[in-house]
Amino acid sequence: MKAFAFLRGVTTLVITLAGLLFITFVIGRVMPIDPVVAVVGDKASQETYARAREEMGLDKPIWVQFGRYIEGVARGDLGQSSSSGQPVVEDIARAFPATLELSVFAIVIGVLVGLPLGVYAAHRRNTWFDHAARFMSLFGYSTPVFWLGLIALLIFYAQLGWTSGPGRIGTAYRYTVQEWSGLLLIDTLRSGDWNAFRSAFSHIILPGLLLGYFSLAYIARMTRNFMIEELNKEYVTMARIKGASETRILWRHAFPNALVPVVTVIALSFGHLLEGAVLTETVFAWPGLGLYITKSLFSADMPAVLGGTLVVGVCFVLLNKATELIYPFLDPRTRAR
C-alpha cells in the first residue's frame, strides 16, 4: 500500500512537470518572433537561415521538437540567452541566490509575525485586535506590491535616509565579497566584513520587509480561519472544562491540529513570494530571477524568459510536493497505513 502511494505520488509529479514543460514549449512556439531570425538576424542569407533552422531542429515535426526540448532540459540545457550570449542555465544559477535570499528573508518574517498574529486573532475573535489584524491582512491583499515598493523607497530611502536604495549591496563592496553560498547576508558574515554586512542588510531590509508583509498578510488570515475552526471543536471545550490554561489550549491542543493546512499555506505563500519577487525586484533593481525575467522580456529573449518561467514553476511544484511529504510527521491522521 505504501509503495503504491509512493508510486502514485511520483507519477503525478512527473506528469505535472511534463505538463509544465509542455506549456513553456507551446508558449515558445506561439510567439510572433521567428526564433531563427532572433538568432541569425534579419540580414542573414538564405543558406545561413536554412542552416540555423536545421541546427535548431525547427525543420522537424513538432513532437520531435518537444522530445528534443525535454531531452535538453533533462540535461540541464535551457537554451542560449540571445541577450547575454550565455547559456540560460548559467544566468539563472547566478540570479537565483538573490531571489532565494529575498524570499527566505520575507518568509521568515511572514511566519514569525503572521502565525502568532493569526492564532491570537482567532483567540480574540471579534475584538479590536482581531479587527486590526484583519484590516492589516486585507490591506496587504489589496495593495499593488510594486506601488508600495516605490512609496517605501520614496519615504525610507529618499526622505528619511534610513535604508539604502535599489540594488543588493553598496558598490564599494560589490566585488570584495567572497562568494560562498551566494546569499550576501551569510557570505558577508562569514568573511567577517561588518561594513559589507551592514550594507547588504540595509539593502535587503526594505524589499524584504515589504514581501514579508505580503506573506504575513496571507499567513495570518489563513491561520486565523483554521484556528477558529479548531477552537470551535469539542475537544477544546473539553480541555477548557479540564481547566487547561488558554495558552495551553491554543498552542498545545488546537494549533497542532491546524498545522497541516497552515504548513500548506506557508508553502503556497513561499511560492507567491517568487511571484511577488518579479515586481519587487524590478522596483528595487534586485538582481534576481524576477529582474532577469523582466529584463529578458524587453530584449525579446524568449529562451531566457521561458527558462526563468520554467524554473519558477518547478520550484512551485517541488515545494508543494515537499510539504505533502512532511504531512505525516505533522499529523498522524495523514500517515499511510
Place this chain on the structure above:
Amino acid sequence: MSAAADSLIPNSRREARLIQLRIGLRRVLRNPSTLVGGILVLLLLVMAALAPLLATHDPMAQSLVDRLTPPGAQHWLGTDQLGRDIYSRLLYGAQPTLMIVILVIAFSAPLGLIIGMVAGYMGGWVESALMRLTDIFMAFPRLILALALVSALKPGLTNAVIAIAITAWPSYARLARAETLALRHADFVEAARGLGQTGTRIVIGQILPLCLSSAAIRATLDMAGIILTAAGLGFLGLGAQPPMAEWGAMIGTGRDHIFDAWWVAAVPGIAILLVSLGFNLLGDGLRDVLDPKHHD
C-alpha cells in the same frame, strides 16, 4: 435574522422569493464589509461610466509647460511628465480596469465551471485527466505565466486579458468539481437520473445552479487579484499601451519621477488599492452572508 422577517409567511412562491431577497438584501446592507466594499465598487462603476462628464481635462492632452505640476487648483491631482492631467486620466483609467475584470471573469469562470463539473460528474479517467490539467496550470504562479504568455503574444490590453484568463480558470474548476462530487449522488440528482434526464441536462439543470453562489463569491474575491495582476502587467509595460490611461501603466511612467514628483505614481496606486480593497471586502462580506458555513 430579525423576528419581523421570520413572521412573514409567504402566500405564494413569488412572495417567498421576494421575502428571501429582502432578507438577503438586509443582511448585505447590515454587514459593514459588503457595505463599504459595495460603495467602493460602485465608485469604480461611476468613474468608468461618467469619466467624460467628470473629467476636467482631455486625458490625452499634453502640455509640456505644465509638466510635473504638483496637485493644485488648476490640476487637482497634478500632472504627469507630459503635462497630462492626472485626475482626468485617473477617471478614464477606470474603464480599462473594469473591462479587464469583466472580460477575464466572463471567459475564465464558465470555462472553469464546465471543466470542474464535467470532471466531477464523469469521474474516472476523464476526472483524472481534467484535474491533472488544472493542477498543471495552478503550478505556475499567476503573474509569471501571464508574463510569459503576454511576451510571447505581444504586449497589449487584449493579450493581457487572454493571459490572465488562462491563469484564472483553474480555481473555478476545483471549486466546481468539489461541489459536483458532493452533489453527484444526492437524492434529487438520482431522482433526475431516474426520470431519464441526460448527463448534460443534469449538470446544467441540477448541479450548475448550486455551484453558482460559491462561484460568484470566488469571482468577487478573484477580481481584486485580477486587478492587481493586470496592474502589474501594465506597470511592466506589458498591458495597456501608451498613451492609454491605465492605472498600472501610469505608475510605471511615474516610477522615473518618484523622488521629485511623487504624485504621478502615488495617485493611481491609491486608486488600485481602493478598488481591490473594495472587491475583497465585498467578496468577504458576501461569503459571510451567502455561505451558511461561515455564519456565527
